[in-house]
Amino acid sequence: MKTRLQTAVLALALAATPAFAADDLTSLTAGEAAKAIADGKITSESLVEALLANAKANEAGHAFITLDGDGALAAARAADAAIAKGEAAGPLAGVPIVVKDNISAAGLPTTAGTPALKDWVPATDAPVLAKLKAAGAILLGKTNMHELAFGITSNNAAFGAVANAYDPSRFAGGSSGGTGAAVGGRMAPAGLGTDTGGSVRIPSALNGVAGLRPSVGRYPQGGIVPISHTRDTAGPIARSIADLVLFDGVITGDATTIEPADPKSLRIGVPSAFNDNVDPETGRLMTAALKALEDAGATLVPLDMSDVAALNDKIGFPVALWEAKGDISAFLKDNGTGITIEDVAAKVASPDVKFVFDELILGDKAIPEEVYLAAINDFRPKLQALYAETFVVNDLDAIAFPTTPLPAQPIAGSDETVKLNGQDVPTFPTFIRNTDPGSNAGIPGLTLPVGLTKDGLPVGLELDGPAFSDRHLLAIGLTLEGLLPAMPAP
Template sequence: MKRYFQASLLAFLLSAGPALSASDLTELTASEAAKAIADGNMTSLELVEALIDRTGNDAGKAYITFDPDGARAAAKAADSFQKDGAELGPLHGVPIVVKDNIIAEGLPATGGTPALKDWVPSSDAQVLAKLKEAGAILLGKTNLHELAFGITSNNAAFGAVANAYDSSRFAGGSSGGTGAAVGGHLAPAGLGTDTGGSVRIPAALNGVAGLRPSSGRYPQGGIIPISKTRDTAGPLARSVEDLVLIDGIITGTGAALTAADLKTIRIGVPATFNENIDPETDRLMKAAFAAMEAEGVALVPVDTTTIVDLASKIGFPIALWEVKRDLAEFLKDNNTGKSLEDVATQVASPDVKFVFDNLILGDQAIPDEIYETSINDLRPQLQAAYADLFAANKLDAIAFPTTPLPAQPIQGSDMNVTLNGKEVPTFQTFIRNTDPGSNAGIPGLSLPIGLTKDGLPVGLELDGPAYTDRHLLAIGLALESVLPETPRPQRQ
């Protein structure tokens, strides 16, 4: 009910009340901002200025390239276009951010790595072009884990991304900058990329919603790759309504979507994904499940042992074999002036450096036969196992904590973190629940479900059958109104 009250208050202020303050403007979601601009209650420039003001001197916490002058110029053009009475796109005048492995015309596309810091593409990635065609304005390019090879976004070349709720904690990754910018109200929405959890993890850790679409639904042209099989762009926003809007624009499926009837929804709860999680994460997950059941959702225990086993065998072999080919091809085809070896030589982050030197270009590189078995045999088995799980149990989705624990300190967490009194590897622990669905290419939606006692966000993930993305979003629309509200972060 609280979320509905806030939405009603905003609607009243935008339609009948006095001009909103800059702080009020940064509360707006992308959908609310688009409506306010279209209705003439606010200009694009006013919103852009409010977001620039909120960012202040903290751009380095989320951005690699912050472009306030470019955003102002685009906003002025959008406002002039509107005065001319032209038909407006669904994101007309709305500022967004994109991860800096998604190319944007006229701005550096670093991929978070030193070798590409001076590369300035002359075109937009296909996903960004679609959003710009819908009227979106680009505020800048956000920081990421170097070359998208990690989950902390502690980037040795461009700095660590600070969590929106606690600047001493990491923002998650690899799309940490987008997660921090959206969660910190520096932008209403943005794009990241997801190979093994890189949209959903920062969404969960920064208190926002994030969608990994089914593999192949979004065009990948103009995105610095890891794996053609596993990569996809994905949106992050502070409302599921915004995810619906952005997804509809990118895929051409339309923006309108009706919330699902929760009394008809069956959701599987896999023990393997819901065990050995942080106590506060467990508390918030149990509260979320209770709220879902109270609304009529059927929760069904399911066994995902086979899925977890298959996924563990294929994720790294596919990504590490494909990046050697896919990244080299991208660098050449996009006239970056750099080779794969050039990029690898200049990698700054120790964890990423180790991967390139040993697991991609070194003597521990994935053999062809291992890759062929993974892509042609094991991955189809994994996809079939997921399909069987959903069909046999008549499930709309499965649900679990997006990450087993909330954001951890930036300092000292690169290699290991502590979970339930035991030291565990950071990377493998944080992708534990997101990686299996990524390997199968199914859609995953992370929703915020509240804050821990330490004030850190926790996310609940829903994974659905392949290409049921819009139905998954419809479930998300319905659940958003019954799950606990995640408060706005305090300025740090």
């Protein structure tokens, strides 16, 4: 405990410290911000003010559903006061974060991006958010998303289409588009999304930031509006791999720092099935990133993995659409929302999500039970075995591929189809093509930015690893990040 004299000296020292410019504050990573606050170089309040100003200046991009300025500033002042008194501080003390609006936050609406839940205010935080708050994090607000997490554009008809951090005419990806755009757009240093088939990794890649889908079961899933208990997981989004390690450590109780992997020890598989038929600029940046790894001493191992797509098709939709009905219904009841899944479906605003609920979940085209059981009991174990065998037989640390086959596309006109190499292709299956198989296998996936296209759009590289190799995957990510040029700000 500091004496009053020591506290006064600290306050004088803080007052004498040169102020960071507002743009410097918003560019801080979570780890940098935590250290600057702990060292007395900045205050949590000044950081919150700068981020709130940036968020308000970018309101037209619809990154937020709820921006809790008053609550965040009050929490920041309390954090600053506690630090000034020398009270014990957690690894995220005073650091502002954002969370996707399907993750419950006490005292704030948790809408899941859908009108029927716009007035639901949970009394408690989801455990994954509670862990971050216990480490000192401050919640800036709840971010926008593809309605009910059923899509990859975050073109939300109820709360607005989320604009990409690097080009506001293009979509942010989804379903965690608001968190991706907020972190990429310097409205928050880091935050949480959720991922069922790519919903953390896709918006991270499209907004020039890093994202982790942890192995299913590593993070607590309570208090999160679900799709599928087999496939869902929360995951962190940040501008550095070190911040993903920090969040992962806080959430799981593991160490909050790790060392990069030795590149000379790494064997990285490069599956042609995931790397073929990609946008030329995506391919160029992927090739350069993989060459940097190889030049540093890593061994690249060509792989086929052509069996994955057909096997994955028998799992993805059958599992998600079957489980959604029961999981969403149970969540609404168990959390005292006062509404049913039928009430939710009746008010869905986005046409694509409306079709899914009316026809594929509650309607005549719903997945038959026998199709679901075959997916869970037969095809999913085969997919998991295929991944496990690929890693073991080839002695691989990870496999590498473009997170998405092409960069962010225009908001207008891309809901149903986009162009890839001159061909009209369906938007949703194209963007989840590479992220969905690992999701169904339950393995960890890490995306990190590898550069900008000639049009200034971010491209992400994904690393997938064996089940529960999350920490080693992050160590590989640290290594690759250190070999690549720094990602330019928008």
